[in-house]
Amino acid sequence: MHWWYLVLAGIFEWGWPVGLKLGWTENGVHGGWLFFAAICMAVSGVLLLTAQKVIPMGTAYAVWTGIGAVGTFVLGMAFFGEPATFARFFFVGLIVVGIVGLKLASAH
Numbered sequence: 001m002h003w004w005y006l007v008l009a010g011i012f013e014w015g016w017p018v019g020l021k022l023g024w025t026e027n028g029v030h031g032g033w034l035f036f037a038a039i040c041m042a043v044s045g046v047l048l049l050t051a052q053k054v055i056p057m058g059t060a061y062a063v064w065t066g067i068g069a070v071g072t073f074v075l076g077m078a079f080f081g082e083p084a085t086f087a088r089f090f091f092v093g094l095i096v097v098g099i100v101g102l103k104l105a106s107a108h
Contacts, residue, residue, distance in 0.1 A: 002054040003103070009047035010067025015040025017072045021080065044068075059102050066099040 019037025
């Protein structure tokens with residue numbers, strides 16, 4: 001169950017970079033998006049805290065940030081026109097391999 005908390009924490013990590021990007025633009029500040037970012041940060045942190053009750057801190061943190069990085073990478077390409085190059089996919093793929101490896105190597 002704690003791994004599910006960790007995955008959800010990683011998914012909520014996607015919300016705060018998106019909220020910050022949409023909340024602070026050349027057109028001004030958009031409070032709703034900044035609030036969304038803050039809520040995502042808080043929920044993500046609480047879920048990470050819950051996951052760390054069982055999953056070792058170093059493993060939990062690495063997986064949490066990895067899920068956040070991979071998710072925002074995909075969202076950046078899908079919604080913000082970020083480049084989809086082979087090199088970017090290759091290196092994000094290494095992050096995915098690391099996440100899977102940490103799960104497989106975990107005693108829990």
